[in-house]
Amino acid sequence: MYINHEEVYELLEEGKKATREEIINILEKARKKKGISHKDIAALLQLEDKELEKEMFKVAGEIKKSIYGKRVVLFAPLYISDYCVNNCVYCGYKKCNSFNRRKLTQDEIKEEVKILEKMGHKRLALELGEDPVNAPIDYVLESLDTIYKTQNENGNIRRVNVNIAATTVENYKKLKDANIGTYILFQETYHKPTYDVMHPNSLKSSYEYHLNAFDRAMEAGIEDVGGGVLFGLSDPKFEVLSLMMHNEHLEKQFGVGFHTISVPRLRQAEGVTLENFPNLLSDEMFKKVVAIIRIAVPFTGIIMSTREDEEMRRDALKIGVTQVSSGSSTGVGGYKQREEGKSIEQFKTSDERTPIEVLNWLLDEGYIPSYCTACYRKGRTGETFMGLAKTGEIQKMCEPNALMTLMEYALDYGDESTCKKAEKLVMEEAEKINNESIRKFINDGIIKLKEGQRDIYI
Numbered sequence: 001m002y003i004n005h006e007e008v009y010e011l012l013e014e015g016k017k018a019t020r021e022e023i024i025n026i027l028e029k030a031r032k033k034k035g036i037s038h039k040d041i042a043a044l045l046q047l048e049d050k051e052l053e054k055e056m057f058k059v060a061g062e063i064k065k066s067i068y069g070k071r072v073v074l075f076a077p078l079y080i081s082d083y084c085v086n087n088c089v090y091c092g093y094k095k096c097n098s099f100n101r102r103k104l105t106q107d108e109i110k111e112e113v114k115i116l117e118k119m120g121h122k123r124l125a126l127e128l129g130e131d132p133v134n135a136p137i138d139y140v141l142e143s144l145d146t147i148y149k150t151q152n153e154n155g156n157i158r159r160v161n162v163n164i165a166a167t168t169v170e171n172y173k174k175l176k177d178a179n180i181g182t183y184i185l186f187q188e189t190y191h192k193p194t195y196d197v198m199h200p201n202s203l204k205s206s207y208e209y210h211l212n213a214f215d216r217a218m219e220a221g222i223e224d225v226g227g228g229v230l231f232g233l234s235d236p237k238f239e240v241l242s243l244m245m246h247n248e249h250l251e252k253q254f255g256v257g258f259h260t261i262s263v264p265r266l267r268q269a270e271g272v273t274l275e276n277f278p279n280l281l282s283d284e285m286f287k288k289v290v291a292i293i294r295i296a297v298p299f300t301g302i303i304m305s306t307r308e309d310e311e312m313r314r315d316a317l318k319i320g321v322t323q324v325s326s327g328s329s330t331g332v333g334g335y336k337q338r339e340e341g342k343s344i345e346q347f348k349t350s351d352e353r354t355p356i357e358v359l360n361w362l363l364d365e366g367y368i369p370s371y372c373t374a375c376y377r378k379g380r381t382g383e384t385f386m387g388l389a390k391t392g393e394i395q396k397m398c399e400p401n402a403l404m405t406l407m408e409y410a411l412d413y414g415d416e417s418t419c420k421k422a423e424k425l426v427m428e429e430a431e432k433i434n435n436e437s438i439r440k441f442i443n444d445g446i447i448k449l450k451e452g453q454r455d456i457y458i
Contacts, residue, residue: 002249003190003211008241015042023052027059033067033298041244044292045237053288060291060319063298069395070368070429071402073301073323074355075123075161076116080104080143082332084129086202088188090230090277092269093129095202099270102332103128103135106146113147115335117155119327119355120413122371122405124157125184127330130165130203137171140164144178154412154454159373161226165204166213172220181376182259183217184226185210190242191234198233214250223382224259225250226303232266232280236289244296256383260301260323261293263316267307267350287315294320299389309350314365326351326358356413363421368429370402371409374457400438401457403429404445408456411449 018026026040036044047053081103084093104112116124124147128135140162147157162175163184175183187210189195195207204210214225227246229239247257265281268274281289293302304313304321306328313324328351329335353361362369374397375385388394403426410422423446430442438458445456 001208001211003242003245005192008238008245011038011042011241012046012237014039015044015046018043018046020049020052023047023049024055027052027055027295030059030295031062033063035298036296038241038244038248041241041292041296042237044295045240045288047288056295057287057291057319060294064294064318064320064322067298067389068322069399070366071322071370071398072317072362072367073123073370073372074121074326074358075125075323076119076121076325076355077125077127077305077328077330078109078112078116078147079127079330079332079334080109080112081128081131081135081139083131083134085131086129086204087200088202088204089198089200090188090233090266090269090272092272094271097271101134103139104143104333106142108333108336109143109146110150112333112335113150113157114152114155117150117152117157118413120155120359120371120409121327121355122155122157123159123161123181123373125161125163125325127163132203137167137174141174141178144175144180148179158455159376166210167216169216169220172217172222175217176221180222181373182224182226183214183222184228184260184262185213186228186230186262186264187211187242187246188230189233189239190229190246191238194234211246214246215253218250218254223256224376224385226260226262226301227258228262228264228303230264230266231286231289232274232277234279236279236281236285240289240292240296243293247297247300254382256386257297258300259381259385260303261297262303262305263290263293263321264305264307283312286312287319290316290321291319299386306351310353310361313351317365317367324358326353327355356415356418359409359414360418360421363418363425368399368402368425369406369409370398371405372398372401372457374401378457396435396438397458399429399433400442400445403442404449404456407446407449408454 030036082093083101087095147160159181161181192207199205217225251257301322302320303323304316305325359369406422407426410419430439433439
């Protein structure tokens with residue numbers, strides 16, 4: 001198996017012996033943005049010197065800025081069913097929790113999508129529990145079709161990433177044909193003894209079947225896959241090193257590793273008591289995890305949800321995070337029920353700000369909020385995307401596309417203040433671009449957007 005537990009333990013033990021000079025050399029190597037070895041990652045994970053840790057954060061920030069610039073991608077989750085046959089110890093949807101289960105009808109999905117479109121969202125992450133009877137793959141496919149076909153005024157969902165349970169090659173082919181974006185799946189924990197304890201007597205009990213899901217997805221033609229663990233279940237150092245081993249395996253087998261890595265931290269949920277989990281991460285350790293992932297896989301997106309509060313999201317954006325959710329509800333039908341009542345949530349969120357509040361916050365922090373989905377629709381995925389990213393060519397597309405989606409959002413959903421702030425940023429950033437044709441694309445695009453055209457991209 002490519003997640004070799006003994007090798008992870010040995011690397012982490014060896015990492016404790018790294019000298020100050022060796023750490024400095026690792027960070028210098030990291031600045032070249034070609035990744036670092038498993039041994040190097042282990043050494044950074046064991047780092048306790050605060051001065052060197054500060055330098056590590058600085059290097060991670062430099063790497064992020066040089067590749068992603070000021071862009072931050074925005075999205076929202078959409079939960080459509082909380083039926084689940086599993087008893088995952090950490091999850092509010094666990095089978096043993098007693099509450100009225102619900103799955104949305106297609107009409108209810110339309111309602112949720114229209115609410116999300118009114119918020120300005122263009123990219124969703126589809127979420128549901130595992131239940132082959134109540135929420136089979138055909139339900140997922142029908143729901144995807146509904147989402148893409150639902151339009152509200154100027155709003156439309158242009159990309160749906162899908163986070164569903166590990167399944168078969170045949171089902172992954174169906175998802176591919178349904179035009180999904182990234183297929184997302186969290187291993188939850190790579191530590192097999194912990195995995196077994198956390199997933200008793202259920203469809204999710206097989207560590208190996210779950211682990212090899214991305215192999216089956218990529219065999220089915222899905223080029224972009226997103227991994228992650230639920231930090232807090234096991235030793236975070238073990239998890240990060242294992243994530244990198246998994247990424248390496250995919251690169252060897254399919255030519256490309258994770259398109260994104262998510263970094264959810266364990267949170268309070270229905271029937272979940274945090275006191276029962278001894279591996280909860282401190283904020284400081286969590287930031288180290290984000291920085292080390294950024295250093296280890298420079299061109300992989302890092303996703304942070306509203307599990308984290310404003311302060312943590314601010315810090316994490318500086319050292320590695322590239323995508324954040326906004327205005328999220330983690331309950332089935334939660335967007336409609338937000339003002340009317342309360343649904344059972346999969347976990348508790350920490351950032352309750354609206355999408356427009358998050359957008360203005362990002363603008364004030366000096367970022368370019370992006371709703372871009374162009375790469376998916378232009379076929380810039382998998383190895384093609386990574387090739388463009390590693391040569392820097394992708395920035396010629398990403399930055400102007402981000403600016404166009406920001407301007408579009410401001411015109412459709414922003415107040416006068418937001419519109420002025422967004423247009424000022426767009427014009428300033430356009431002036432900094434050396435390529436005359438790209439500057440013209442942006443300036444012409446602003447005129448077209450004001451005239452009513454939408455979805456302008458390279």
